[in-house]
Amino acid sequence: MKTMLAGEFVIDDRSSGNLKSNLGMEWRLVSDQVMGGVSKGNLKLDTHKGRDCLRMQGDVSTEQNGGFVQMALSDEDHFDASAFEGIVFEVAGNNEDYNIHFRTSDLWFPWQSYRAEFHATDEWQTVRIPFANFDAYKTSQKFLQRNLKRIGLVAIGRDFRFDLCLGSLRFYSVDN
Numbered sequence: 556m557k558t559m560l561a562g563e564f565v566i567d568d569r570s571s572g573n574l575k576s577n578l579g580m581e582w583r584l585v586s587d588q589v590m591g592g593v594s595k596g597n598l599k600l601d602t603h604k605g606r607d608c609l610r611m612q613g614d615v616s617t618e619q620n621g622g623f624v625q626m627a628l629s630d631e632d633h634f635d636a637s638a639f640e641g642i643v644f645e646v647a648g649n650n651e652d653y654n655i656h657f658r659t660s661d662l663w664f665p666w667q668s669y670r671a672e673f674h675a676t677d678e679w680q681t682v683r684i685p686f687a688n689f690d691a692y693k694t695s696q697k698f699l700q701r702n703l704k705r706i707g708l709v710a711i712g713r714d715f716r717f718d719l720c721l722g723s724l725r726f727y728s729v730d731n
């Protein structure tokens with residue numbers, strides 16, 4: 556388990572020049588195709604309005620019980636984010652609504668998560684979401700940020716073209 560101290564903790568500032576985060580974990584694309592869906596997308600290094608980013612683009616389709624594509628960062632073990640109040644990230648997109656999902660080691664099924672929604676405009680923006688604002692999805696387990704295993708930025712739930720750029724991702728404490 557990785558324990559983190561209070562303050563601000565950088566998960567990814569896109570300085571790696573590849574698909575790896577500052578923590579050494581690699582971003583990957585996950586879609587509903589793992590469960591028979593037909594949503595399609597790609598994940599690539601890119602630049603948006605002069606800023607390096609990780610870009611996820613494609614189409615979400617609800618055909619064949621599908622409906623999601625996500626860029627995900629997973630830890631084989633888990634890390635303890637209990638010293639923090641929430642997550643803050645910089646994104647730009649195509650004026651669509653997206654989700655951020657957390658998974659913890661307390662969840663058993665792949666469809667379970669803790670979720671919050673955000674809107675991504677074409678301009679770079681900072682989104683700050685307290686852990687307390689995440690809703691449990693298909694689980695009665697309480698969200699324990701000390702058991703965090705996966706963070707995903709997700710295009711989900713409806714048929715649409717997605718285009719989401721991630722510029723940075725970090726945990727914050729009340730002092731930041």
